[in-house]
Amino acid sequence: MKRILLLLSLAFCSGPVDAIYKRWIPNTNFENASNWHEQRLPCARDNAVFASNKKVSVFVQSLHSLTDLYLPLDGEFILSSSGGFMAASAEDPGCGEGAVINFRDTDNYQWLDPAHWQAAVSTDDLENGILLFSVDAERVPCRYDDVIFSPETSFQVQVQEAGSDIPLSSLSVLGKKFTNQAEFAAYLATSTGRLQFPGKFQPQVTNTRCQDKTGCLCGNEGVMQEICSAVLQKAGNTCPQVSCTDPLKPHGHCCGICGVIISLEYSSEFDLEKYRSRLIHTFQNLAKYSGVKLALSKVQSSPSVKGVDPLSSDPTIQIVLIDEKEGQSAGTDALQMGQDIMADIDDHGQTFGITKADMKFATGTTTSPLTGSISAGGITAIILGIIVGLSVVGAAYFLHRMDRCRFPDLGLLRTTSRLEEPAPEDQTFDNPIYDPSPESGELQRDARKEVSHQTGMQFANPVFDASIDV
Numbered sequence: 001m002k003r004i005l006l007l008l009s010l011a012f013c014s015g016p017v018d019a020i021y022k023r024w025i026p027n028t029n030f031e032n033a034s035n036w037h038e039q040r041l042p043c044a045r046d047n048a049v050f051a052s053n054k055k056v057s058v059f060v061q062s063l064h065s066l067t068d069l070y071l072p073l074d075g076e077f078i079l080s081s082s083g084g085f086m087a088a089s090a091e092d093p094g095c096g097e098g099a100v101i102n103f104r105d106t107d108n109y110q111w112l113d114p115a116h117w118q119a120a121v122s123t124d125d126l127e128n129g130i131l132l133f134s135v136d137a138e139r140v141p142c143r144y145d146d147v148i149f150s151p152e153t154s155f156q157v158q159v160q161e162a163g164s165d166i167p168l169s170s171l172s173v174l175g176k177k178f179t180n181q182a183e184f185a186a187y188l189a190t191s192t193g194r195l196q197f198p199g200k201f202q203p204q205v206t207n208t209r210c211q212d213k214t215g216c217l218c219g220n221e222g223v224m225q226e227i228c229s230a231v232l233q234k235a236g237n238t239c240p241q242v243s244c245t246d247p248l249k250p251h252g253h254c255c256g257i258c259g260v261i262i263s264l265e266y267s268s269e270f271d272l273e274k275y276r277s278r279l280i281h282t283f284q285n286l287a288k289y290s291g292v293k294l295a296l297s298k299v300q301s302s303p304s305v306k307g308v309d310p311l312s313s314d315p316t317i318q319i320v321l322i323d324e325k326e327g328q329s330a331g332t333d334a335l336q337m338g339q340d341i342m343a344d345i346d347d348h349g350q351t352f353g354i355t356k357a358d359m360k361f362a363t364g365t366t367t368s369p370l371t372g373s374i375s376a377g378g379i380t381a382i383i384l385g386i387i388v389g390l391s392v393v394g395a396a397y398f399l400h401r402m403d404r405c406r407f408p409d410l411g412l413l414r415t416t417s418r419l420e421e422p423a424p425e426d427q428t429f430d431n432p433i434y435d436p437s438p439e440s441g442e443l444q445r446d447a448r449k450e451v452s453h454q455t456g457m458q459f460a461n462p463v464f465d466a467s468i469d470v
């Protein structure tokens with residue numbers, strides 16, 4: 001039993017919910033060979049040339065000895081403690097004959113180009129390359145994200161195309177994190193700030209986090225066109241060919257995909273980051289799904305989502321699965337994983353606050369159905385689910401006593417303890433074993449013990465051990 005409790009505690013203790021971190025990739029560092037036309041750094045016999053009309057901010061990490069250095073009329077070098085330039089004196093045997101080495105144009109990197117960003121749930125994950133996949137709209141920073149420009153790097157980013165200032169939770173530049181707009185505005189007015197963020201529009205730090213654990217909308221709908229034109233530009237202005245005849249169109253994505261879209265309806269118990277970590281740890285980390293990319297976010301539901309009134313605009317949770325398979329097997333790994341996720345929702349969905357799930361898929365196979373849709377209608381009322389639910393009650397109580405983490409609000413408890421706030425999801429299914437008697441409505445959180453007893457008396461549960469120490 002201890003072991004089960006431990007496993008369950010891992011499932012529920014995902015730590016404090018953090019924002020998503022988005023890191024800008026391109027840099028204008030002197031030491032980055034790809035910033036030079038010749039794809040190498042200038043050395044002692046070379047002439048290093050910065051075009052006179054370009055405004056650049058360039059970070060210099062180390063000491064460079066050069067024959068000549070041509071500077072732009074406006075610009076700056078940010079020297080690290082060991083960075084600098086010196087006139088070449090001694091011969092540099094590794095440097096060849098000497099040449100003119102030109103710094104590239106660095107003024108065409110757009111903020112709204114998804115290819116310029118990496119995302120992760122923590123800064124550690126960013127460092128370790130544990131990156132999140134997301135639909136195109138959410139690859140660029142969303143309004144509650146923390147944006148990071150790596151320390152010890154210079155950069156130049158064009159925000160023009162956004163058409164207005166871009167709200168963010170926070171922004172880090174050269175190792176300093178800004179959460180206060182007045183401070184950030186003062187920084188933008190410095191010569192470094194002007195070189196890094198030229199142009200009329202700028203990021204705006206709001207220090208506002210997503211307050212809703214069920215997730216927040218990204219807020220990039222208004223710039224979708226610019227995002228997609230950046231995406232398509234790289235692909236020759238058309239969406240890449242896909243192997244399925246009837247590709248799916250995920251919300252917030254620029255092109256059709258082969259794979260899976262699962263749309264979830266949820267209750268107030270749903271916790272987006274907790275559920276993300278469940279999907280990652282339970283499914284994506286399996287070797288057989290290592291090639292499947294998973295995107296999870298709250299989106300404004302479209303009328304095509306089954307059971308949603310086209311006029312209502314309740315957001316839904318969107319899961320997108322895409323695999324690396326091609327041809328006939330395109331999307332098949334994603335489909336397999338989607339089916340596993342749906343089965344998991346059938347068994348445990350209620351525990352996670354999922355009230356309804358709908359899956360669509362498109363694979364490259366021509367024989368079996370090209371696209372399909374199944375619904376996890378029987379999320380509740382499955383005896384197996386109850387048995388698991390009871391162990392979860394035990395685990396939850398155990399954790400409560402350990403005072404270790406917040407309680408997951410269990411679907412099982414919700415049916416008996418949340419009469420004061422009738423949850424709409426309670427109406428979306430028929431739970432034959434739920435008896436909405438008023439006495440049970442009085443049960444509050446610390447009555448968990450009774451809940452399990454009560455439930456235990458209502459069904460003959462072969463696994464439930466009434467002597468369990470709760």
Ligand SMILES: *[C@@H]1O[C@H](CO)[C@@H](O)[C@H](O)[C@H]1NC(C)=O
Nearest residue numbers: 025026027028032033034035
């Ligand atoms: C070098 O610069 C390019 C373009 O800005 C960028 O994509 C790349 O990640 C940089 N490489 C390193 C090692 O910083």
